[in-house]
Amino acid sequence: MFAASIAIAFILIKNVYSLYAACLFLICIFTLIILYHTFWIYRLSKWLDNRSIKNLPNGYGVWEKLFTQIYRTETKQKKSKQELFELLEQFKSAAGAMLDGVIAIDKNSEILWCNKTAQKMLNIIPKNDYHRPITYIFRNSIFKEYIENDDYEETLKLTLQPSLLPLEIKVAFFGANQRIIVCRDLTKETENQNMRKEFVSNFSHEIKTPLTVILGFLETLEIQSDKNSHDKKMISMMNDQAYRMKNLIDDLLLLSQVESSQDINRSEKINISSLLSNIKNDLIKPSTKKQKFKYSIDSKLDIYGAKHEIESAFSNLINNAIRYTPINGEISIQWNIINGLAIFEVTDSGIGIPEKNLKRISERFYRVDPDRSRETGGTGLGLAIVKNIIIQHQGEMKISSEINVGSSFKLIFPKDRIVS
Numbered sequence: 001m002f003a004a005s006i007a008i009a010f011i012l013i014k015n016v017y018s019l020y021a022a023c024l025f026l027i028c029i030f031t032l033i034i035l036y037h038t039f040w041i042y043r044l045s046k047w048l049d050n051r052s053i054k055n056l057p058n059g060y061g062v063w064e065k066l067f068t069q070i071y072r073t074e075t076k077q078k079k080s081k082q083e084l085f086e087l088l089e090q091f092k093s094a095a096g097a098m099l100d101g102v103i104a105i106d107k108n109s110e111i112l113w114c115n116k117t118a119q120k121m122l123n124i125i126p127k128n129d130y131h132r133p134i135t136y137i138f139r140n141s142i143f144k145e146y147i148e149n150d151d152y153e154e155t156l157k158l159t160l161q162p163s164l165l166p167l168e169i170k171v172a173f174f175g176a177n178q179r180i181i182v183c184r185d186l187t188k189e190t191e192n193q194n195m196r197k198e199f200v201s202n203f204s205h206e207i208k209t210p211l212t213v214i215l216g217f218l219e220t221l222e223i224q225s226d227k228n229s230h231d232k233k234m235i236s237m238m239n240d241q242a243y244r245m246k247n248l249i250d251d252l253l254l255l256s257q258v259e260s261s262q263d264i265n266r267s268e269k270i271n272i273s274s275l276l277s278n279i280k281n282d283l284i285k286p287s288t289k290k291q292k293f294k295y296s297i298d299s300k301l302d303i304y305g306a307k308h309e310i311e312s313a314f315s316n317l318i319n320n321a322i323r324y325t326p327i328n329g330e331i332s333i334q335w336n337i338i339n340g341l342a343i344f345e346v347t348d349s350g351i352g353i354p355e356k357n358l359k360r361i362s363e364r365f366y367r368v369d370p371d372r373s374r375e376t377g378g379t380g381l382g383l384a385i386v387k388n389i390i391i392q393h394q395g396e397m398k399i400s401s402e403i404n405v406g407s408s409f410k411l412i413f414p415k416d417r418i419v420s
């Protein structure tokens with residue numbers, strides 16, 4: 001329409017005046033059009049610099065349509081932004097009211113946000129610690145490994161860490177590789193557990209004395225009874241069962257002692273090579289199974305710790321290797337520094353442990369084959385004792401195993417336990 005009017009005006013001016021006048025007219029019109037659009041582009045760019053619905057110009061002609069469209073889009077966006085903000089505020093206040101600690105971290109494990117409970121639990125100070133990796137703020141090697149592993153199927157329990165609330169940690173992914181960490185305070189649960197442990201410990205103490213008396217009488221009776229008599233067999237069976245009970249009570253007492261004595265001084269200088277030769281004399285030489293033993297022992301490598309606990313942990317692992325490895329099998333015992341850490345490793349070519357049992361194998365009374373364990377004199381507490389001892393020495397236990405191929409148990413001690 002506009003173009004047609006210009007064309008008619010152009011022809012009229014050309015016919016009435018001259019072609020020159022008509023061209024001049026056209027140039028004026030185009031200049032006006034350019035000025036008009038430049039003006040509105042300028043208004044648009046001004047508005048873009050200070051984007052607010054209130055300042056949006058009305059426009060004219062084609063610009064009116066454009067500004068109306070911008071107005072609609074902006075209003076819609078503002079509304080959804082507001083809704084999102086309200087939702088976020090609601091989430092924050094709900095998470096803030098939770099008794100559990102909630103922390104959001106990004107793909108680099110940097111803290112994005114956390115609620116008040118989490119701030120108290122993990123000592124997070126928002127103004128200093130936001131946008132810093134959580135593993136810098138909450139320094140714990142087990143937690144660090146758990147967060148970095150990206151496998152959160154199982155929850156993490158931090159119950160034996162000195163100067164830290166007992167915590168259960170769950171992690172879930174959200175958004176673009178971001179994660180939510182939920183920390184639950186296990187103080188009440190731990191207190192109940194401690195009460196149960198205390199009961200078991202007291203009970204074991206009480207039963208130990210009468211059992212020792214019974215064992216003494218049974219031994220005397222066994223010696224005094226006729227060699228092939230029926231009584232002798234019965235007494236011998238009673239003796240065996242009483243010994244099993246004694247072993248169980250001893251292990252229960254040792255376990256409760258290791259678990260409860262978090263504050264004892266585990267800084268005795270231990271000569272590991274002499275400790276290992278004691279174990280060799282007490283355990284390996286008397287063994288009737290006669291497996292092949294290999295040793296790789298750094299005789300100069302000593303550590304600081306509680307000697308009786310370390311001896312018990314090493315003996316338990318060697319004893320298990322002997323019990324679960326057939327005659328002619330191989331058992332290797334290694335004590336060396338690897339990557340700056342002191343590592344005790346027992347590897348055997350025994351029956352192995354099925355993969356599905358590996359995760360629970362160090363729980364108390366958890367056995368792959370309870371009959372086999374009992375037949376070989378096991379109490380089901382050995383690995384639970386070992387695990388607790390290594391945790392009390394700030395180290396960790398690693399187990400790998402393949403069924404019918406063999407198992408490897410590693411006790412890893414931290415650098416600062418090595419005697420330099």
Ligand code: ADP
Nearest residue numbers: 320321324352367368373378379380381382383
């Ligand atoms: P137990 O007294 O039953 O041996 P432990 O706590 O020492 O108790 O070990 C728990 C379970 O782990 C055992 O019952 C056994 O099934 C398995 N196990 C431990 N050590 C070995 C090993 N070296 N080879 C195969 N299985 C093992």
